[in-house]
Amino acid sequence: MSVCVLIVGLSVLVYLVRLAGFCLPAGVKVSGFWSDFLNMIPKAAFSTLLVSSFTSTGEEGWIKFCGLGVAGMVALLTKQLGVSILCGLLIVWLLT
Amino acid sequence: MPSTEVNIAAQPLTSIESFLKGFRFMLPLWIGAAPVAISYAVAAHQAGLSVLETQLMSVFVVSAAVQLNALHLWGSGAPFVMILLSTLSVISHHILFGISLVRRMPLTLVKRLTAAYFLTDGSYLVTMAEGSRATYPFLLGAGISMFVAWNLFTLLGAKAGNTVVSLIDFDLSIIIGLTFFTLLLLSISTWTDIGTAIVSGTAALVFGHLWKEGFGMLFAIGLGAAFGAYWSNRKPKQLTSG
Numbered sequence: 001m002s003v004c005v006l007i008v009g010l011s012v013l014v015y016l017v018r019l020a021g022f023c024l025p026a027g028v029k030v031s032g033f034w035s036d037f038l039n040m041i042p043k044a045a046f047s048t049l050l051v052s053s054f055t056s057t058g059e060e061g062w063i064k065f066c067g068l069g070v071a072g073m074v075a076l077l078t079k080q081l082g083v084s085i086l087c088g089l090l091i092v093w094l095l096t
Numbered sequence: 097m098p099s100t101e102v103n104i105a106a107q108p109l110t111s112i113e114s115f116l117k118g119f120r121f122m123l124p125l126w127i128g129a130a131p132v133a134i135s136y137a138v139a140a141h142q143a144g145l146s147v148l149e150t151q152l153m154s155v156f157v158v159s160a161a162v163q164l165n166a167l168h169l170w171g172s173g174a175p176f177v178m179i180l181l182s183t184l185s186v187i188s189h190h191i192l193f194g195i196s197l198v199r200r201m202p203l204t205l206v207k208r209l210t211a212a213y214f215l216t217d218g219s220y221l222v223t224m225a226e227g228s229r230a231t232y233p234f235l236l237g238a239g240i241s242m243f244v245a246w247n248l249f250t251l252l253g254a255k256a257g258n259t260v261v262s263l264i265d266f267d268l269s270i271i272i273g274l275t276f277f278t279l280l281l282l283s284i285s286t287w288t289d290i291g292t293a294i295v296s297g298t299a300a301l302v303f304g305h306l307w308k309e310g311f312g313m314l315f316a317i318g319l320g321a322a323f324g325a326y327w328s329n330r331k332p333k334q335l336t337s338g
Contacts (some may be wrong), residue, residue, distance in 0.1 A: 003144075003145055003146075003149045004149075005176070006153075006166065006170055006176070006179070006269065007149065007156060007157070008153055008297055009154035009155050009158050009176065009179070009180060010153070010156075010163075010166055010179075010180075010183055011153075011157055013180055013183055013187075013287075014157050014158075014162055014183065014187055015115035015212060015213060016158060017187045017188065017191060018187070018190045018194060018212040018213070018215045019182065019191055019194070019208070019209070019212040020191045020194065020197075021190060021191040021192060021194015021195045021196075021198070021212075022196070022208040022211060022212050023196040023199070023208075023324075024193075024198045024199070024204065024237035029249055030199070032329070033103060033325050033326070033329060034325070034333050035325075036102075036159075036325035036328045036329060037321045037322055037324070038195060038199055038290075038321070039199075039324075039325075040292050040321040040322075040323075040324030040325055040328070041192050041193070041196040041297075041317060041321045042196060042220075042221070042225075042283065042319065043280070043283060043284070043289050043292045043293055043320070043321075043324065044180060044282065044292050044293070044296035044316070044317045044320030044321040044324065045189070045192070045193070045217075045220070045221060045224075045296075045317050045320075046221060046276055046279055046280035047240065047275050047280060047292070047293035047294070047296040047297040047300070047301040047320060048189075048297065048299070048313055048316040048317050048320065049221065049313075050273055050276040050277050050280060051297045051300040051301050051316075052300055052304055052313060053272045053276060054270075054273040055297075055301070055304065057252075058292065059120055063272070064138065064270065067203055067295055068274065068277050069276060071274045071277060071278055071280050072278070073267075075278045075281050075282055076281060079281070079282065081121070081124065081282070082123075082124050082275065083276045083277070084153045084274075084278045085124045085271060085275055085278060088274040088277075088278075088332075089107075089270070089271055089274060090160035092270055094239065
């Protein structure tokens with residue numbers, strides 16, 4: 001198999017999968033359970049991707065939790081995304 | 097890194113301002129994307145891809161997980177169908193992202209076609225963290241921001257990957273986790289949100305190991321959202337008045 005076939009195959013598949021979710025008709029009404037289900041997807045995704053990213057990075061567990069703790073506290077106090085990440089990263093860097 | 101404020105009671109922004117805001121909100125994630133993109137480029141070089149082929153994959157696929165996974169399987173001689181099935185499992189949760197975005201903002205056909213191309217985990221999450229202020233220009237700005245970063249660092253890795261890797265003695269990809277955690281904290285407002293996060297996080301831990309990410313991630317998001325929907329229909333309780 002050539003690299004070109006690989007790239008084209010991946011590109012088409014990934015694009016079609018991403019597009020599939022956007023194919024929901026604009027005017028469609030979803031009520032009850034499914035409406036709440038769709039509204040909850042972002043929070044569930046935040047949590048899932050957080051766990052996924054932290055189980056795949058190389059730092060030790062306690063260092064990650066220290067970084068998370070500091071970033072979380074700064075986020076709750078300041079509501080500043082960039083500052084929070086920077087503080088969490090600083091702690092991880094100092095402890096590594 | 098920019099000082100990016102998430103909760104601002106601001107006046108409605110113009111399309112350009114919203115686009116630039118989305119672009120700017122993704123800048124912290126650039127630092128996390130850099131080592132991953134460079135690692136991908138180095139792995140691609142080792143697998144025998146030329147600089148052009150390495151770059152083309154980043155331009156058209158725009159997904160770290162898909163590209164690294166495909167390279168690994170391709171290098172080990174896996175059949176094409178197996179690579180596609182594995183890719184499907186890795187990217188399948190983006191279907192839920194698209195459905196969620198269509199409900200949040202009005203999108204014409206052209207906007208849907210464009211948004212689908214630039215949709216990534218980071219751009220979706222940063223956009224949803226905007227809540228009711230999320231707009232298509234913001235989503236596009238966030239998506240293009242990650243696209244630019246991913247391709248710039250892929251190029252850097254393809255041209256000088258080994259040199260750069262030896263200079264970076266620190267796992268910067270931890271920034272991605274810090275970003276998701278901060279966004280999660282800032283978006284939680286009810287007990288149902290907390291329950292949803294706990295259920296989906298636990299499911300990701302359990303099923304991510306069982307199914308090697310991919311469908312495990314889709315299942316974890318679905319299970320967390322289902323729990324949240326079930327619970328919010330039974331017992332909604334606000335943590336804050338907002």
